[in-house]
Amino acid sequence: MSRSEVATRTFQVRDGETRRFDCTDGDTLLRAALRAGVPATYECNSGGCGSCKFTLSDGEVRQVQESPAGLTERDRRKGRLLACQSVPTSDCTVSLLVDPVDSGLPAPVRRRAEIVDARMLTHDLRELTISIGVDATFLPGQFAMLRRPDGEERAYSMSNLPGEGVWQIQIKRVPGGAESGAFVDDLGVGDRIEVDGPYGHAHFRPTGRDVVCIAGGSGLAPMVSVARGLAASDGAAERRLHFFYGGRAARDLCAGEFVAELAGELAEVTLVDVISDEVPPDWAGARGFVHEAVATAGLSDLADRDIYVAGPPPMTDAVVRLLVRELQVPVGQIHYDRFF
Ligand SMILES: Cc1cc2nc3c(=O)[nH]c(=O)nc-3n(C[C@H](O)[C@H](O)[C@H](O)COP(=O)(O)OP(=O)(O)OC[C@H]3O[C@@H](n4cnc5c(N)ncnc54)[C@H](O)[C@@H]3O)c2cc1C
Ligand code: FES
Known part of the structure; x- marks a missing residue:
């Protein structure tokens, strides 16, 4: 199913006895939960860490990656799936892990945004400045999911502070990598990309400590x-x-x-x-x-x-x-x- 077909549909997700939220736009279960303010447990949002495992008791989902590194053979045998890799294709009943400590983080929003500045920081690290609007808030240390036209999504962290109307990211070219090289070498000022965020828990906490x-x-x-x-x-x-x-x-x-x-x-x-x-x-x-x-x-x-x-x-x-x-x-x- 293509992204544009999914984008016109909305599915209802029931999580346990009390939580219900909508899932639209071909979103993964994880993103739909976070957009709805449900503090679902996760770390990488990329299929690698396994911290977003859940069980599906009713309904259907399709997988973004066939064999994500975060899901072991044992998980598969036990019927576990990754919320960041599962896109509902019907109404679903699920059992998500949640962490109430993470309530209140800014909810992620998907936008199309324009690159307004670009510069090389080293031979293989490029900083892109993306015009995003002052309402697009995040906490220092969080990341966004970026997609080039016709590319696959990857996670990149913001380096600036919120409230500046732009998100600055720094992308390192990974030898042999599918996406990072194109972000570093092919994109320039005036290009538009899809930005979905903010995500992540490793944000700055003003505790008063050094x-x-x-x-x-x-x-x-x-x-x-x-x-x-x-x-x-x-x-x-x-x-x-x-x-x-x-x-x-x-x-x-x-x-x-x-x-x-x-x-x-x-x-x-x-x-x-x-x-x-x-x-x-x-x-x-x-x-x-x-x-x-x-x-x-x-x-x-x-x-x-x-x-x-x-x-x-x-x-x-x-x-x-x-x-x-x-x-x-x-x-x-x-x-x-x-x-x-
Ligand atoms: C939460 C989060 C935040 C991130 N923030 C940033 C960031 O601010 N800047 C940034 O440049 N990248 C960041 N990344 C990594 C980024 O999302 C991509 O994984 C990376 O750019 C490689 O993408 P690729 O398509 O080129 O490689 P792929 O084709 O996906 O992978 C190719 C190979 O490269 C390896 N690889 C993946 N990432 C790295 C890496 N970072 N260093 C060395 N080898 C790697 C993979 O294991 C694989 O073997 C972040 C990832 C996560 C999960
Ligand atoms: S959040 Fe890391 S595998 Fe889903």
Whole structure:
């Protein structure tokens, strides 16, 4: 069934005894729930993490991906599906997992929007500025689903702050990737794309604690947004920011421009650039993986800070393991979305 055929229909979804919501426009079950204010559990919105599993007791859904990584063989045998990959094709009765803590986040909206600026930040990381309207709010650290004309959707995080009328995203070209290369190389000012968001739970929380942002590769954008959120929050002048950014080579590193702009707003700003592979002979900074740089940074009070993490799954997993197991940071102070 094509997107345009589905767009004319609306299905009713019943979840448990009390919740009912509409599903329109060929939406996935997850997006329909979030648009209706139902705080369904999810993380990546891309089929990779498995956190949106649900069971279907009545009705029919079609699958966006045939074999999403987030669904195991055991899940399939037990009749579980992924809400972010299931598009209702009839009225449905489902059993969704919900997390009331996430009530009140901005509901995602799908829009067509125009690219109004574009620039290369490094040899393979491009920043696109998309005109979206001042009402299109989000929380620093959240992401949107972007689709080129005739392309497949991918998740990209905003790097700016809400209320500016634009969403700025930073896209890294993944070698062999189906979509990222086209976003980096083929789109330009004046092109229109589909933007659906905001999504994500790893958003800035103004708790009054100092903040550590830890990013690798494509994870720079949400960490820049979180850092900007901290600088714009009450009491910013007393807050300290420690920002780690890891790349394979010196030419991958570009966080300096963004972190420097916050120096006048915060009590202390520290940037640690980390190179893992092609370390120049005269490199005076950190070398190795990002989690190794965090471990050796000498931050004795990490357990008293809020820590935000973004990047490829192996990096995020290594950082979170270090923080929780070795550095005893309370889990509630660690916020991350893995980039499946
Ligand atoms: C919540 C969330 C937020 C994201 N935010 C950003 C962002 O701000 N900027 C950004 O550039 N990307 C971001 N991503 C990743 C992005 O959605 C795409 O997965 C990525 O651009 C690759 O798409 P592709 O079509 O080129 O690759 P695909 O064809 O989908 O995959 C090709 C191969 O690349 C691998 N791959 C996928 N993503 C990455 C990655 N990030 N690094 C290295 N290898 C990868 C895949 O595992 C696969 O093996 C985010 C992902 C999620 C889930
Ligand atoms: S949110 Fe559905 S698999 Fe990650």
